[in-house]
Amino acid sequence: MPSFWHALLVASVPIINGLTWWSLTRPATWRLSLQSWANGFAFAISLYYTFLFIPLLLPGLFAIVFFGWGLLPWAPALALASTLVLRRRLKLATGCANKRLPGFWRGATFACVLLIAASAPVWLTRSAMQMALSDEESTQRRALRLLRTIGDEDLILRECYGRTPTAANMDMFTLILGMGNRITPEKARELYYRVTGRPFNSVPAPPVRTGRGAWGELANWSWDRDQGGDRVGARVTGLYLESSRIDAVIQPEAATAYTEWTMVFRNDSPRQAEARAQIILPAGSVVSRLTLWINDEEREAAFGTRSQVRTAYERVAIRQRRDPVLVTTCGPDRILVQCFPVPPDGKTMKVRIGITSPMVLLDETNALLTWPHFAERNFTIRDVFRHSVWVESQGEITSKNGALAAEQPKPGVFALRGELTDSALSAHNIRITRDAGVREVWARDTFSSPTTVVCQKLVEVPTTPPQRVVLVIDASTGMEHVYPSVANCVRKMPEGIEIEVFIAGDTVTAVRPANIKTEADFRAKLAECISNIRAVGGQDNLPALEQAWDAAAEKTNSVVLWIHGPQPILLSSIEPLRQRYQRRAPGPVLLALQTESGPNRILEQLSDISSVKSVALFTSLPETLDRLLRSWQPNSRILVAQRTKVAEFPASATTNATSHIVRLWACDEVGRLISQRKTKEAAELAMLYQLVTRVTGAVVLETADQYKAHGLQPVDPATVPSIPEPSTYVLLGLGLAVLLANKRLRRAIAL
Structure with a gap:
């Protein structure tokens, strides 16, 4: 009815x-x-x-x-x-x-x-x-x-x-x-x-009733118009995330983390289904491993160009209806995961994604890590569902709000474990204590021939305050709780920085208070106007971004700070904004700060523009804005990790790191090559280091013939990163002890 x-x-x-x-x-x-x-x-x-x-x-x-x-x-x-x-x-x-x-x-x-x-x-x-x-x-x-x-x-x-x-x-x-x-x-x-x-x-797909008898099974069926495409699309009835396991290992001295997210999808419908999800990665992260279980056997991915892996996936998954999984990027720090077919009638499909991440350096002794989480998905996560989380570090770690239980499995090793809801996963983070005296780490690059060494140094870099900050504020429903923090940010903006505000509503509103005598009164009036924004519906932010770009371009070294919610639809053409950046490179820096998890079609279309950057919401919005304002203070400095490649370990090298700093160096190098429009060289480098980037992707196929038909080669399992089991740490420790004992014995014999 x-x-x-x-x-x-x-x-x-x-x-x-x-x-x-x-x-x-x-x-x-x-x-x-x-x-x-x-x-x-x-x-x-x-x-x-x-x-x-x-x-x-x-x-x-x-x-x-x-x-x-x-x-x-x-x-x-x-x-x-x-x-x-x-x-x-x-x-x-x-x-x-x-x-x-x-x-x-x-x-x-x-x-x-x-x-x-x-x-x-x-x-x-x-x-x-x-x-x-x-x-x-x-x-x-x-x-x-x-x-x-x-x-x-x-x-x-x-x-x-x-x-x-x-x-x-x-x-x-x-x-x-x-x-x-x-x-x-x-x-x-x-x-x-x-x-x-x-x-x-x-929200869940609407229910369907199809009667009884031979057509009764269609009650759990919905037409998937987006199957095999490059967008997440509609929810598929009967498709669920059955289990989720996240394991992470942190190296505090290198300020890096490696995370493996293992997911099992279940399909209760009578037809095969494709599971699709957009995942937000920790800031600066790169996918370095992809695994699919076929007949209970782990199969590693092949890395190729974007067009190469997508063509292979579409032909094998959609036409041949076999067992591939595909991962590609879809914007800064975002990936699209697709796997087909998830078999029908309650059967499952299991995949694992390995993520190499740099940690956010709060200062010399503290670093922060966020979890990968869903931006959008075409499957259902039940209300009672929990993600099982485990993380281990050689430095002390704490959980936000104590959500995870702390453990110390052995001396010098700290761990957190527990379960998080899907909404809590996106808002959760952990803090790590590191040795402030360690400023350099080294790792051997075994991917290159001949082998070389990557050095990572933590250096303090001076920042230059922008002359003008143009705020673009989304007036969509759900942003109401954000406006007080943004208003406070305007009040605390460092002196000497010009401020302009554009509100992206049904029409673009430029906030320009009149008859204001002092700078303090001007900022107070701006803050009042921001606090009184009426959020309604979903708004098109592109016209406001275009006007903000024009205002920022009037001054050199200007910044557009875009504070917004999810942008699931392109409501107008992206080309006018792209034209501005392409014809006036590099153009004003666009800092996109998304206040809640969700898709962002605008950033997806601007992912190849180096002046467009995503600001990660590390802890809370007020803390994130305060951190940004501190970087705009005169004579301020920020701690950054710089990675370079050298031929051999120098004599001063004292701290060895894992190969993840090598992968992060390669990711930085790929970005540099892309900015120079050396797309072919960037793709070759990313494939050599087995990374998913803007120009490459990863795909797992079922048979060797399928790989050969598409010019792909699965990686050697010995070259992929992994998370050692606790017993592996014990064996490594025993092996190191044996080597040291053997070395001392040889010295004693020599004497």
Whole structure:
């Protein structure tokens, strides 16, 4: 039924007819006017639904026998016939055979009024959605205001998945009679975001009811329009994340971490499904391992160019329907994971992603690590689901809010373990204590030929305060809690820095207070305006970014600070902003600070522009903004890791690091080559060091012939990074002890 109120109206028909028949057997209970009124009410309701079901009457005869639909398509017509028979009997019983029943048409009119009222939200929503298709901007704005006020969000969500004739709560009137132009799923997804401020795939897919019998299994089926594509797309009914395990090992002296995220997907639907997710990595991270379990056997990935691995995935997964998994980048510190097919009927698919990360250096003795987490996904994570987390370090580590239990499995080794909800994973971080005296670490580069050495030095680099900071503030729903922190940031902005503010709402608003005498009053007025921003729906931030770029470009060394929520839809063309950066390189620096997890289509399209940077939300928004403001203070310095390659270990080398600083050096070098437009050299370097970058990806295929057919070679399992088991640490320690003892013994013999 289209709604709860429609269900009540439909249920009233058999109740009224039953009471009418019962009263006809007991003349003493007759109340002619009331019975006539009720009969007219039932007549109008049954006539309305009979009219709607006319196209299904003939198919319904066959469906009764073959598909188990029962008498549902004929129910309104049979109810109408029963109502007319009872109307005739009422006339005969009261001697009004040739007269009108008193109250009959009043009851029918009242039923029509209720039907209109019950259908009004659907009709108004449909009309407003049609208005939103207009080319006139003013008409589009009126449509958005109407949808935000009285629109049916569930109806818009259903349109995001396309029309399904048997979907529950569907507008049958529009479906069967075909009123109005069809709203495409892409347009519906845009409208859902503009109305609610949320990505359509951030909520479960709408339920579907398909009857019984041979078609009953379709109740757990939904059409996946995005299968094999390069976007996450719609939620797939019946596809779940069954388990998630995150293991991490930290080397405090090198300020690096290696994380392995093992995921198991379960498919309860009767058809194969593709699991897709966009994952946000810790700042500066790179994927350095990809593993797929095939027949309970681990298979390592092959690294190739983006087009090479995607072509292999599409041909093997979508056409041959075998067992590949694909990882590519989709913006700064973001990757897209795809695996197909997740087998049906409760079977599972298991993958593992290895991530090499630099830690955020808070100061010489403290560093911070965030967890990889989902930005968007096409599978469901149940409310009771937990991610199992374990991390180990040779330095002391603490968990935010004590969410993880601390352990010390052996002297000099510290660990945290526990379980986190999906929402907690994105907000959680850990702090690590390191030796401030260690400023240099070294690692042998075994990927290069001949082998070389990578040196990482921690150095303090002076920062240059920007002349002008242009704030772009997203006015989408969900940003309300952000505005007080942003207003406080404006108040505390270092002196000498010009400030401009643009608000990205239904229209772009440039905040320029008038009649302000002092700089302090100006900033206070700006802060007040920011605090009073009214967040509504989902807003297009691109026009505001373009105006902010123009304002920032008036001054050298200017910064555009974009504070925003998820950007799941490109609501206007990205090309004007790209043109600005490409024609005036490097252009003003764009710092994108996203306040909550979610997709960002704008950053995806700007990932190849070096002036566009993502600011990680390390702890909380106020702390992140304070850290940024400190870097803009005069004579401020920040601690950064600089990696260089040398031929051999110098005599002064005292601290050895893992090969992860080699991978991070290679990642930096790939970025440098891309900025010089040396794409081919960048891809070759990334493939040599087995990294997923802007120009390369990783794919696991099922057979050697499939790799050969696409010019790929899976990596040697001995060359991939891994997380040693605790027993491995013991063996390494014993081996080191044996070597030291042997060395001392040889010295003693020599003496």
